[in-house]
Amino acid sequence: MKAVKIQKAGGPEILELQNITLRKPVKDEVLIEHVAIGLNYIDTYHRSGLYPLIFPSGLGMEASGIITEVGPDVSNFSVGDKVAYASVPLGAYSTHRIFKTKSLVKVPDDIDLTLAATLMTKGLTTFYLLHKTYPVSSGETILFHAAAGGVGQIFCQWAKSLGCKVIGTVGSDEKVELAKKNGCDEVINYSKEDFSKKVMELTDGKGLPVIYDGVGKSTFEKSVKCLKTRGMMISFGNASGALDPINVPKSLQPKGLFFVRPSMGQYLHTREELNEASETLFEKISSGKVKVKIFKKYKLDDVKQAHIDIESRKIIGPAVIVP
Numbered sequence: 001m002k003a004v005k006i007q008k009a010g011g012p013e014i015l016e017l018q019n020i021t022l023r024k025p026v027k028d029e030v031l032i033e034h035v036a037i038g039l040n041y042i043d044t045y046h047r048s049g050l051y052p053l054i055f056p057s058g059l060g061m062e063a064s065g066i067i068t069e070v071g072p073d074v075s076n077f078s079v080g081d082k083v084a085y086a087s088v089p090l091g092a093y094s095t096h097r098i099f100k101t102k103s104l105v106k107v108p109d110d111i112d113l114t115l116a117a118t119l120m121t122k123g124l125t126t127f128y129l130l131h132k133t134y135p136v137s138s139g140e141t142i143l144f145h146a147a148a149g150g151v152g153q154i155f156c157q158w159a160k161s162l163g164c165k166v167i168g169t170v171g172s173d174e175k176v177e178l179a180k181k182n183g184c185d186e187v188i189n190y191s192k193e194d195f196s197k198k199v200m201e202l203t204d205g206k207g208l209p210v211i212y213d214g215v216g217k218s219t220f221e222k223s224v225k226c227l228k229t230r231g232m233m234i235s236f237g238n239a240s241g242a243l244d245p246i247n248v249p250k251s252l253q254p255k256g257l258f259f260v261r262p263s264m265g266q267y268l269h270t271r272e273e274l275n276e277a278s279e280t281l282f283e284k285i286s287s288g289k290v291k292v293k294i295f296k297k298y299k300l301d302d303v304k305q306a307h308i309d310i311e312s313r314k315i316i317g318p319a320v321i322v323p
Contacts, residue, residue: 001019001094003094004016004018005018005056005058009048010048011048015303024071025069026072028071028074028100029074029099030069030074030099030104032096032098034064034065035114036114036321037320037322038062038122039319040062041150041310044310044311058090058091059090059091059092060094061121062085062086063085063094063117064085064114064117065113066080082111084105084107085103086120094323095300103274105120105274105275111285111286115285115294119292122154123290125236127158128266128277130158133267134232140209141167141203141209142208142211143211143223144169145211146171147166148176148178150317153178153318154318157182160185161284161290165185166186168188169187169195170189171191175316196222200226203226211226213236217244218241220233220251224257227257229255232257233258293317293318294318296320298319298322
């Protein structure tokens, strides 16, 4: 069995693939043989130290696989079950893993396990953003930054299926058509155009009720400009760097804006919440309302290159690591 470990924070060069020996699963645990591992931008935050870890540490939040052994008192999962997860503690970058059943979901037979590995973090994030953090209504116009990215491709299709008009932003011309293909009604290349001015034009000067932002530092100020009174700024990522401290009187107070920094742990804390989210996600995939295509597959041996590629924005869709 093998797993990627890091001994300190740093660049992709610190990722080490090591031989490991796993203990037997104990109460409420199972042993999973991974089929695929989700590659997410948040993995680079953990590796770089932006999100501090206790070292040594594993890496990776999501994976899918087959249960090969169950611990005592496990009644809701069996050997042979197709399962997937997106959860801490980290450690998905591995061929096998001991995992607690409380954060595990069964994958329906009609969902491919490789696809499931890319869905858990991105898809469950999309669920809580659209249904919990700011529950959208049919007919609303919303904005999603980085619409051609892994989360964006799922989010924009999902939002469209709920009846929203979706404005997406991208960082290059080649990503415009990809964003449109995945549900965006309007796409703005924010490297060439002031997206705040364009949004105000598209909304006849009214502004937006909500903005979903996984980019961070480079988009915050202009996002605030194109929110309407009592609008909500949802910041859930740092692809361009962490936000500067917010000047509340300057940025939020003039329009009475809401600002929230959500995470999966706040919305998927209980078994009931996790079941609701995963069942809704799998239904969206099974019904064809959200279509996902794997952009690239990496071997576990190539994990360093995977991190180089994702940080250099070469990955323009869901990607997986295959053990």
